[in-house]
Amino acid sequence: xxxxxxxxxxxxxxxxxxxxxxxxxxxxxxxxxxxxxxxxxxxxxxxxxxxxxxxxxxxxxxxxxxxxxxxxxxxxxxxxxxxxxxxxxxxxxxxxxxxxxxxxxxxxxxxxxxx
Amino acid sequence: xxxxxxxxxxxxxxxxxxxxxxxxxxxxxxxxxxxxxxxxxxxxxxxxxxxxxxxxxxxxxxxxxxxxxxxxxxxxxxxxxxxxxxxxxxxxxxxxxxxxxxxxxxxxxxxxx
Numbered sequence: 001x002x003x004x005x006x007x008x009x010x011x012x013x014x015x016x017x018x019x020x021x022x023x024x025x026x027x028x029x030x031x032x033x034x035x036x037x038x039x040x041x042x043x044x045x046x047x048x049x050x051x052x053x054x055x056x057x058x059x060x061x062x063x064x065x066x067x068x069x070x071x072x073x074x075x076x077x078x079x080x081x082x083x084x085x086x087x088x089x090x091x092x093x094x095x096x097x098x099x100x101x102x103x104x105x106x107x108x109x110x111x112x113x114x115x
Numbered sequence: 116x117x118x119x120x121x122x123x124x125x126x127x128x129x130x131x132x133x134x135x136x137x138x139x140x141x142x143x144x145x146x147x148x149x150x151x152x153x154x155x156x157x158x159x160x161x162x163x164x165x166x167x168x169x170x171x172x173x174x175x176x177x178x179x180x181x182x183x184x185x186x187x188x189x190x191x192x193x194x195x196x197x198x199x200x201x202x203x204x205x206x207x208x209x210x211x212x213x214x215x216x217x218x219x220x221x222x223x224x225x226x227x228x
Contacts (some may be wrong), residue, residue: 043216045217091158093157093159104159104161106159
């Protein structure tokens with residue numbers, strides 16, 4: 001597609017439920033990133049996929065968080081047993097190659113509210 | 116570790132005023148520096164970047180110069196418009212081809228007509 005597409009744009013869920021957030025990167029972009037933006041905070045790195053390499057999961061805050069990227073394209077971020085502190089905007093970004101050279105293209109994010 | 120510090124917002128200016136948003140960084144290596152902008156209801160967009168000392172990034176009337184001696188990358192615009200109202204994020208990537216950025220907390224700018 002023309003840009004990075006994320007769905008849903010908004011999600012309200014009850015504490016303890018599982019949620020799945022989807023990211024569809026720009027076609028041909030080999031690198032895909034997930035970030036979290038909490039209210040009043042900067043961006044927090046979660047996970048990075050580069051081609052067929054093992055993902056860098058160093059930013060995932062707990063084992064309730066996981067992500068996969070199927071076929072080198074679409075990615076799904078899963079949060080199990082959601083907690084109120086998980087409420088944030090989850091941003092996906094992709095780039096043509098790994099790293100900062102071309103800069104990232106970000107999606108519009110999924111606003112997650114855990115009640 | 117690496118970090119980015121930005122001036123706290125919100126910043127409120129009148130149209131045609133001069134804008135400066137300060138950004139300083141700490142990095143173990145020689146980072147690339149970026150400004151991203153997030154307009155209301157939209158995703159982040161790359162505004163400008165600089166990859167080495169004394170480089171000036173510029174776009175849409177905004178400028179920022181990579182100052183290694185002061186570890187700064189301040190964003191400036193000579194005459195802001197209402198349409199510039201957004202949140203601005205300073206970021207670094209160290210090393211330049213590192214797999215993730217370090218972002219500042221963002222500075223909200225409101226421009227009044």
